[in-house]
Amino acid sequence: MAISNIWYFLSGLTLLSALMVVLAKNPIHSVLYLVFTFFCISGHYVLLNAQFLMAVNIIVYAGAIMVLFLFVIMMFDLKKNQPESKSSLTKLAGSVVAGTLLVLLIALLRKNNLPAPSEVNFKSQTGMVETLGKILYTEYLLPFELISILFFVAMVGAVMLGKREAGERNF
Amino acid sequence: MDLLSDFFLAKAAFIGIVFAITLGIAAYSTYFERKIAAFMQDRIGPDRAGPFGILQPLADAVKMFMKEDFIPANSNKWLFIAGPCLSMLTALMTSAVVPFGDTVTIGGVTFDLQGIDVNIGILWVFGIVSLGVYGILIGGWASNNKYSLLGAIRAASQNISYELAMGLAIIAILLFTGSLSTKAIVEGQQNGHWNIFYQPLGFIIFLICAFAECNRTPFDLPECETELIGGYHTEYSSMKLGFYLFAEYINMFISGAVMATLYFGGYDYPGIDFVTAQFGNNIAVFVGMGALIGKALLFVFVFMWVRWTLPRFRYDQLMGLGWAGLIPLSMYNVVVTAFGILIGKPFTAGIVGVVLLILGLLIHDQLFVKKKIA
Numbered sequence: 001m002a003i004s005n006i007w008y009f010l011s012g013l014t015l016l017s018a019l020m021v022v023l024a025k026n027p028i029h030s031v032l033y034l035v036f037t038f039f040c041i042s043g044h045y046v047l048l049n050a051q052f053l054m055a056v057n058i059i060v061y062a063g064a065i066m067v068l069f070l071f072v073i074m075m076f077d078l079k080k081n082q083p084e085s086k087s088s089l090t091k092l093a094g095s096v097v098a099g100t101l102l103v104l105l106i107a108l109l110r111k112n113n114l115p116a117p118s119e120v121n122f123k124s125q126t127g128m129v130e131t132l133g134k135i136l137y138t139e140y141l142l143p144f145e146l147i148s149i150l151f152f153v154a155m156v157g158a159v160m161l162g163k164r165e166a167g168e169r170n171f
Numbered sequence: 172m173d174l175l176s177d178f179f180l181a182k183a184a185f186i187g188i189v190f191a192i193t194l195g196i197a198a199y200s201t202y203f204e205r206k207i208a209a210f211m212q213d214r215i216g217p218d219r220a221g222p223f224g225i226l227q228p229l230a231d232a233v234k235m236f237m238k239e240d241f242i243p244a245n246s247n248k249w250l251f252i253a254g255p256c257l258s259m260l261t262a263l264m265t266s267a268v269v270p271f272g273d274t275v276t277i278g279g280v281t282f283d284l285q286g287i288d289v290n291i292g293i294l295w296v297f298g299i300v301s302l303g304v305y306g307i308l309i310g311g312w313a314s315n316n317k318y319s320l321l322g323a324i325r326a327a328s329q330n331i332s333y334e335l336a337m338g339l340a341i342i343a344i345l346l347f348t349g350s351l352s353t354k355a356i357v358e359g360q361q362n363g364h365w366n367i368f369y370q371p372l373g374f375i376i377f378l379i380c381a382f383a384e385c386n387r388t389p390f391d392l393p394e395c396e397t398e399l400i401g402g403y404h405t406e407y408s409s410m411k412l413g414f415y416l417f418a419e420y421i422n423m424f425i426s427g428a429v430m431a432t433l434y435f436g437g438y439d440y441p442g443i444d445f446v447t448a449q450f451g452n453n454i455a456v457f458v459g460m461g462a463l464i465g466k467a468l469l470f471v472f473v474f475m476w477v478r479w480t481l482p483r484f485r486y487d488q489l490m491g492l493g494w495a496g497l498i499p500l501s502m503y504n505v506v507v508t509a510f511g512i513l514i515g516k517p518f519t520a521g522i523v524g525v526v527l528l529i530l531g532l533l534i535h536d537q538l539f540v541k542k543k544i545a
Contacts, residue, residue, distance in 0.1 A: 028250070028312065030249075032309070035305070040275055051289055051290065051291045052291055052294070055290075055294035055295060055297075055298050055544075057295070058298040058301075058302070059298045060301060061295065062298075062301075063298060063301025063302055063334075064301060064331060064334075067301075067304055067305070067308065067327050067330075067331060070305075070308055070327075071308075071324060071327050073322065074308075074312050074320060074323070089218070091518060108498075113365055122479070129290065129291065129351055159229070170308045
């Protein structure tokens with residue numbers, strides 16, 4: 001099978017599952033379709049020869065964040081907390097806005113004829129862990145460190161929010 | 172991609188053999204679990220089916236298939252079926268990156284005794300392990316039973332909590348090897364330089380996390396009978412229940428293989444040079460494969476031994492151990508390892524790190540913990 005056929009198949013699957021995230025009636029099904037979408041995107045990373053990004057995408061998004069999503073939705077009483085159906089006017093407005101954005105993006109991509117990557121300058125090691133690590137710790141060291149501080153602050157914030165105050169009930 | 176090339180057929184044959192070995196070991200783990208339990212409780216255990224009861228797994232399989240396959244009326248049918256399938260799938264996928272041996276050449280075809288040698292090997296294991304919780308979560312929710320849901324939610328939070336300490340324990344290993352590939356990790360430990368000698372603390376952390384990730388006693392709170400009837404598989408019957416239980420035994424074997432790969436030298440064994448010189452490369456590699464499986468089975472025994480020795484933790488104790496105990500401990504381990512590599516004496520640093528930790532704990536205990544006088 002040619003590699004471009006795999007790409008078409010994967011892209012179709014990605015779009016289909018992403019569409020199902022929006023269209024599914026049951027929020028749990030929505031979340032599961034979203035997990036599947038992340039898998040498809042990881043497949044695209046493999047096609048781009050970026051194995052590290054693929055693994056991290058699965059570990060972080062599919063493995064941790066989506067489990068927490070599922071966790072929270074399962075705790076809801078879905079029958080009581082059903083969001084009321086939107087009126088047809090809202091639906092129409094939403095479709096028009098989203099459609100316009102789609103048309104704009106396609107027009108932008110077609111106008112800007114992106115150059116095809118040359119086979120001569122292609123480096124197969126670009127997406128590998130070693131290259132990525134070297135770039136992160138030399139060229140982009142400051143942003144990287146700043147992000148770690150941001151994460152640290154967020155972590156402290158989460159602990160503060162979750163902490164029980166003195167005299168509060170245990171459960 | 173040519174479906175009939177030698178490479179493809181060799182890979183397919185190897186993956187088939189690994190699946191067969193894994194499934195066979197998982198089936199016989201159920202028998203040995205009961206035998207070991209019986210031995211520890213001074214009973215005889217299964218002895219009816221065949222000599223010493225060794226046909227018991229077959230009898231169990233027949234029983235599982237013959238029982239009524241029941242789906243609760245108000246459950247979500249498709250997700251109810253998908254739950255055990257996902258559990259089984261993720262349990263079997265992990266073995267893809269475990270290196271069972273070096274390359275062997277049979278009849279002009281070179282077999283690489285590893286499913287896929289990707290340079291993100293250990294991240295693959297980590298990713299699949301973090302997906303393993305979906306099977307339990309989906310099955311528990313789709314059952315439409317409050318006990319199942321509670322079990323599923325316990326499983327999810329437990330897995331996410333212990334993954335963090337597990338990842339930090341792996342980071343210390345990666346500091347040694349400088350590569351994420353499982354093959355490179357094993358090759359760095361050849362000739363007796365096993366990571367366990369340099370990483371005693373890291374191994375203990377990893378072992379405890381493996382117990383939690385496999386939902387084994389003392390951390391089997393998702394299926395805690397005294398509180399949750401049967402936990403996440405309360406509503407399951409027949410072979411769907413069998414899949415859940417089977418996935419647990421596969422996970423035990425695979426996590427044993429991963430621990431052997433990371434800490435016990437993988438397919439390395441004493442006297443490998445002697446065997447290579449006497450019997451040739453192929454025999455030596457297959458003995459190495461046997462050594463890896465033997466090490467993994469030893470861990471399966473440890474899993475069972477602990478199950479019939481320790482009582483179950485309480486849920487807050489479990490979370491306390493994970494977040495307040497293991498994560499700081501594994502961070503300490505990373506710092507000690509990095510320091511040891513920096514001064515060029517990783518072995519001494521590992522030992523000194525453990526001794527300092529025990530001393531610190533003893534002093535803290537003596538000074539700050541109030542003793543109850545009986």
